[in-house]
Amino acid sequence: MTIRYPNGNAYQTPATPSGPKFPSSYTNYGKRGMTLEEELNQSNTYYETRGMAVVHKKPTPIQIVKVDYPKRSAAVIKEAYFSTASTTDYNGVYRGHYLDFDAKETKNKSSFPLKNFHQHQIDHMRACTAQGGICFAIIKFVNRHETYLYRAEDLFTFWDQQIQGGRKSVPYADIAAKGILLPAQLQLPVPYLKAVDQLL
Numbered sequence: 001m002t003i004r005y006p007n008g009n010a011y012q013t014p015a016t017p018s019g020p021k022f023p024s025s026y027t028n029y030g031k032r033g034m035t036l037e038e039e040l041n042q043s044n045t046y047y048e049t050r051g052m053a054v055v056h057k058k059p060t061p062i063q064i065v066k067v068d069y070p071k072r073s074a075a076v077i078k079e080a081y082f083s084t085a086s087t088t089d090y091n092g093v094y095r096g097h098y099l100d101f102d103a104k105e106t107k108n109k110s111s112f113p114l115k116n117f118h119q120h121q122i123d124h125m126r127a128c129t130a131q132g133g134i135c136f137a138i139i140k141f142v143n144r145h146e147t148y149l150y151r152a153e154d155l156f157t158f159w160d161q162q163i164q165g166g167r168k169s170v171p172y173a174d175i176a177a178k179g180i181l182l183p184a185q186l187q188l189p190v191p192y193l194k195a196v197d198q199l200l
Helices: 037-050 119-130 153-162 172-178 192-199
Strands: 002-004 054-057 061-073 074-082 090-094 097-107 109-115 134-141 146-151 169-171
Touching: 037 054, 037 090, 037 097, 037 134, 037 192, 097 109, 097 119, 109 172, 119 134, 119 153, 134 153, 134 192, 146 153, 146 172, 146 192, 153 169, 153 172, 169 172
Parallel strands: 002 074, 097 134
Antiparallel strands: 054 090, 061 074, 090 097, 109 169, 134 146
16 A cells, blocks of 8 residues: 655654564563554553543544455455644643654664654644643654653754754753653653643
8 A cells, every 4th residue: 555645755664673683592671573553552551441541542544545446345445645744743731731742763873863753743832832732752762772752942042053053953962961861660651740840
Protein backbone atom coordinates (compact mmCIF):
# COMPACT_ATOMS: atom_id res chain seq x y z
CA MET A 1 0.00 0.00 0.00
CA THR A 2 1.26 3.48 -0.86
CA ILE A 3 0.43 6.31 1.56
CA ARG A 4 1.13 9.87 0.47
CA TYR A 5 1.38 13.26 2.19
CA PRO A 6 -0.91 16.11 1.03
CA ASN A 7 1.93 17.35 -1.23
CA GLY A 8 1.99 14.00 -3.06
CA ASN A 9 5.29 12.71 -1.63
CA ALA A 10 5.27 9.06 -0.60
CA TYR A 11 5.38 8.28 3.10
CA GLN A 12 8.50 6.40 4.17
CA THR A 13 8.16 4.17 7.22
CA PRO A 14 10.67 5.29 9.87
CA ALA A 15 13.39 2.80 10.61
CA THR A 16 12.74 0.96 13.84
CA PRO A 17 15.74 1.09 16.14
CA SER A 18 17.18 -2.37 16.62
CA GLY A 19 18.20 -1.71 20.20
CA PRO A 20 21.35 -2.95 21.88
CA LYS A 21 22.93 -6.23 20.81
CA PHE A 22 23.21 -8.98 23.40
CA PRO A 23 24.81 -12.44 23.37
CA SER A 24 22.51 -15.25 22.26
CA SER A 25 22.50 -16.58 25.83
CA TYR A 26 21.19 -13.26 27.18
CA THR A 27 17.69 -13.35 28.69
CA ASN A 28 15.74 -10.20 27.90
CA TYR A 29 13.89 -9.27 31.09
CA GLY A 30 12.92 -5.82 29.87
CA LYS A 31 11.33 -4.68 26.65
CA ARG A 32 14.60 -3.35 25.34
CA GLY A 33 13.56 -3.48 21.70
CA MET A 34 10.43 -1.38 22.14
CA THR A 35 10.08 1.78 20.14
CA LEU A 36 9.30 5.02 21.96
CA GLU A 37 5.74 4.89 20.65
CA GLU A 38 5.23 1.42 22.11
CA GLU A 39 6.72 2.54 25.41
CA LEU A 40 4.43 5.58 25.55
CA ASN A 41 1.34 3.58 24.64
CA GLN A 42 2.12 1.14 27.48
CA SER A 43 2.71 4.04 29.88
CA ASN A 44 -0.54 5.74 28.86
CA THR A 45 -2.47 2.50 29.44
CA TYR A 46 -0.86 2.26 32.89
CA TYR A 47 -1.88 5.84 33.72
CA GLU A 48 -5.44 5.47 32.44
CA THR A 49 -6.21 2.13 34.12
CA ARG A 50 -5.13 3.67 37.43
CA GLY A 51 -7.22 6.81 36.95
CA MET A 52 -4.17 9.08 36.83
CA ALA A 53 -4.57 10.62 33.36
CA VAL A 54 -6.25 10.12 30.01
CA VAL A 55 -3.74 10.49 27.18
CA HIS A 56 -3.98 8.90 23.74
CA LYS A 57 -2.09 8.83 20.48
CA LYS A 58 -3.87 10.93 17.89
CA PRO A 59 -5.17 9.00 14.87
CA THR A 60 -3.60 10.04 11.57
CA PRO A 61 -6.26 11.25 9.09
CA ILE A 62 -5.95 9.20 5.90
CA GLN A 63 -7.93 9.44 2.68
CA ILE A 64 -8.20 6.11 0.86
CA VAL A 65 -8.13 6.43 -2.94
CA LYS A 66 -7.63 2.87 -4.19
CA VAL A 67 -8.93 -0.41 -2.78
CA ASP A 68 -8.71 -3.93 -4.21
CA TYR A 69 -11.10 -6.71 -3.26
CA PRO A 70 -9.19 -9.98 -3.83
CA LYS A 71 -11.82 -11.82 -1.77
CA ARG A 72 -15.37 -11.01 -0.90
CA SER A 73 -14.50 -11.02 2.79
CA ALA A 74 -11.35 -8.89 2.54
CA ALA A 75 -10.38 -5.50 1.18
CA VAL A 76 -6.79 -4.42 0.52
CA ILE A 77 -5.90 -0.72 0.54
CA LYS A 78 -3.53 -0.08 -2.37
CA GLU A 79 -3.14 3.70 -2.20
CA ALA A 80 -3.92 6.35 0.42
CA TYR A 81 -2.96 9.90 1.28
CA PHE A 82 -2.53 11.81 4.52
CA SER A 83 -5.56 14.08 4.13
CA THR A 84 -4.19 16.79 6.42
CA ALA A 85 -0.80 17.55 7.93
CA SER A 86 -0.50 15.85 11.32
CA THR A 87 0.07 17.94 14.43
CA THR A 88 1.64 16.27 17.47
CA ASP A 89 1.52 12.61 18.46
CA TYR A 90 -0.30 12.67 21.80
CA ASN A 91 -2.81 14.72 23.74
CA GLY A 92 -4.98 14.33 26.80
CA VAL A 93 -5.86 15.56 30.26
CA TYR A 94 -3.94 15.32 33.54
CA ARG A 95 -5.21 16.83 36.80
CA GLY A 96 -7.31 19.32 34.85
CA HIS A 97 -4.48 20.35 32.54
CA TYR A 98 -4.40 19.83 28.79
CA LEU A 99 -1.30 17.94 27.62
CA ASP A 100 -0.03 18.01 24.04
CA PHE A 101 3.29 16.47 23.06
CA ASP A 102 5.32 14.80 20.38
CA ALA A 103 7.57 11.75 20.70
CA LYS A 104 10.86 11.52 18.80
CA GLU A 105 13.78 9.10 18.68
CA THR A 106 17.32 9.69 17.48
CA LYS A 107 20.42 7.53 17.19
CA ASN A 108 22.62 10.63 17.42
CA LYS A 109 24.53 10.82 20.68
CA SER A 110 25.61 14.46 20.54
CA SER A 111 22.46 16.25 19.38
CA PHE A 112 18.82 16.01 18.35
CA PRO A 113 18.21 17.03 14.68
CA LEU A 114 15.48 19.65 14.31
CA LYS A 115 14.48 18.13 10.95
CA ASN A 116 12.52 15.61 13.02
CA PHE A 117 9.96 18.37 13.55
CA HIS A 118 7.89 20.26 10.99
CA GLN A 119 6.79 23.88 11.04
CA HIS A 120 3.10 22.98 11.43
CA GLN A 121 3.92 20.93 14.55
CA ILE A 122 5.80 23.86 16.09
CA ASP A 123 2.93 26.20 15.20
CA HIS A 124 0.46 23.80 16.81
CA MET A 125 2.47 23.62 20.04
CA ARG A 126 2.80 27.42 20.14
CA ALA A 127 -0.98 27.77 19.76
CA CYS A 128 -1.66 25.22 22.53
CA THR A 129 0.89 26.87 24.82
CA ALA A 130 -0.73 30.26 24.23
CA GLN A 131 -4.03 28.79 25.47
CA GLY A 132 -2.45 27.50 28.66
CA GLY A 133 -1.80 23.95 27.50
CA ILE A 134 1.28 22.06 28.65
CA CYS A 135 3.36 21.20 25.60
CA PHE A 136 6.62 19.32 25.36
CA ALA A 137 8.62 16.78 23.39
CA ILE A 138 9.63 13.38 24.68
CA ILE A 139 13.02 12.67 23.12
CA LYS A 140 14.70 9.28 23.25
CA PHE A 141 18.44 8.99 22.61
CA VAL A 142 18.41 5.39 21.46
CA ASN A 143 22.14 4.72 21.71
CA ARG A 144 22.39 6.40 25.11
CA HIS A 145 19.33 4.54 26.45
CA GLU A 146 18.04 7.86 27.80
CA THR A 147 14.64 9.50 27.40
CA TYR A 148 13.91 13.12 28.31
CA LEU A 149 10.93 15.42 28.60
CA TYR A 150 11.94 18.68 26.89
CA ARG A 151 9.73 21.74 27.26
CA ALA A 152 8.20 23.20 24.12
CA GLU A 153 9.47 26.66 25.05
CA ASP A 154 13.06 25.40 25.02
CA LEU A 155 12.44 23.71 21.67
CA PHE A 156 11.04 26.97 20.25
CA THR A 157 14.30 28.76 21.08
CA PHE A 158 16.37 26.42 18.91
CA TRP A 159 13.71 26.31 16.19
CA ASP A 160 13.69 30.10 15.89
CA GLN A 161 17.50 30.28 15.90
CA GLN A 162 17.60 27.70 13.10
CA ILE A 163 15.30 29.85 10.96
CA GLN A 164 17.66 32.78 11.55
CA GLY A 165 20.64 30.76 10.34
CA GLY A 166 21.60 29.05 13.59
CA ARG A 167 22.40 25.39 14.19
CA LYS A 168 19.97 22.77 12.90
CA SER A 169 19.98 20.62 16.00
CA VAL A 170 19.57 20.81 19.76
CA PRO A 171 22.77 19.82 21.60
CA TYR A 172 22.45 16.75 23.80
CA ALA A 173 24.04 18.80 26.60
CA ASP A 174 21.16 21.29 26.47
CA ILE A 175 18.51 18.57 26.57
CA ALA A 176 20.30 16.84 29.44
CA ALA A 177 20.60 20.15 31.34
CA LYS A 178 17.14 21.64 30.74
CA GLY A 179 15.14 18.49 30.11
CA ILE A 180 13.90 16.01 32.69
CA LEU A 181 15.34 12.50 32.54
CA LEU A 182 12.68 9.77 32.50
CA PRO A 183 14.25 6.54 33.84
CA ALA A 184 12.09 3.51 33.07
CA GLN A 185 10.17 1.80 35.86
CA LEU A 186 8.95 -1.79 36.08
CA GLN A 187 5.51 -1.31 34.47
CA LEU A 188 6.09 2.24 33.30
CA PRO A 189 8.63 2.56 30.47
CA VAL A 190 8.21 6.35 30.20
CA PRO A 191 7.09 7.84 33.56
CA TYR A 192 6.53 11.32 32.17
CA LEU A 193 3.77 12.47 34.55
CA LYS A 194 6.30 12.93 37.37
CA ALA A 195 8.15 15.29 35.03
CA VAL A 196 4.92 17.07 34.10
CA ASP A 197 4.37 17.72 37.82
CA GLN A 198 7.51 19.86 37.70
CA LEU A 199 5.99 21.96 34.89
CA LEU A 200 2.73 22.69 36.72
